[in-house]
Amino acid sequence: MKKLLILIVFPVSTLIFSYAFAQTTEHIHKPHPHKHKQYAKVKNPVPMTEESIAKGKRLYEKHCVSCHGESGRGSEKTDLTDELWIHGDTDGEIFHVITDGTKGPAPMKGFKKELTKEMRWHLVNYIKSLKKTEENGE
Ligand code: HEC
Numbered sequence: 001m002k003k004l005l006i007l008i009v010f011p012v013s014t015l016i017f018s019y020a021f022a023q024t025t026e027h028i029h030k031p032h033p034h035k036h037k038q039y040a041k042v043k044n045p046v047p048m049t050e051e052s053i054a055k056g057k058r059l060y061e062k063h064c065v066s067c068h069g070e071s072g073r074g075s076e077k078t079d080l081t082d083e084l085w086i087h088g089d090t091d092g093e094i095f096h097v098i099t100d101g102t103k104g105p106a107p108m109k110g111f112k113k114e115l116t117k118e119m120r121w122h123l124v125n126y127i128k129s130l131k132k133t134e135e136n137g138e
Pocket residue numbers: 031059060063064065066067068077078079080084085086087088094097098102103104105106107108109111123127
């Protein structure tokens with residue numbers, strides 16, 4: 001009887017444990033594309049004007065170029081011009097990455113403290129412009 005109890009209790013507690021663990025590490029995910037629905041809904045309050053893109057570019061050159069490269073291509077993981085948006089492709093999701101950073105095998109820190117909200121939206125506009133103009137060829 002004891003054996004049977006162990007047989008039942010052990011798998012059940014393992015299940016509960018892994019569930020609790022999954023809860024606390026909710027944001028740590030493997031680098032596969034996913035959506036952040038709650039952020040995708042956030043609207044960009046800054047219109048994508050040339051002025052905004054120019055401001056974003058200046059900020060980008062100061063804060064982001066070291067990892068994402070001059071043209072935004074960076075490395076495979078930090079390419080901002082490709083079709084692959086690991087953390088979602090909407091303005092709101094890009095804003096969220098810049099604000100809070102990411103957690104993962106190769107995380108990025110957030111810029112909440114360093115950059116104002118408006119600055120972060122200019123960056124979103126600049127990053128989006130990289131893709132649109134296809135300035136960087138290929
Ligand atoms: C210290 C290096 C570093 C700096 C500086 C940095 N990033 Fe990142 N960034 C990364 C890495 C690494 C990733 C991939 C992280 C991941 O997938 O979890 C990333 C991912 C991103 C993504 C998500 C791309 C996707 O596919 O979803 C965006 C958007 C982004 N960065 C924008 C910026 C902006 C804008 C700045 C400047 C304000 C910046 N980053 C500064 C390292 C950096």
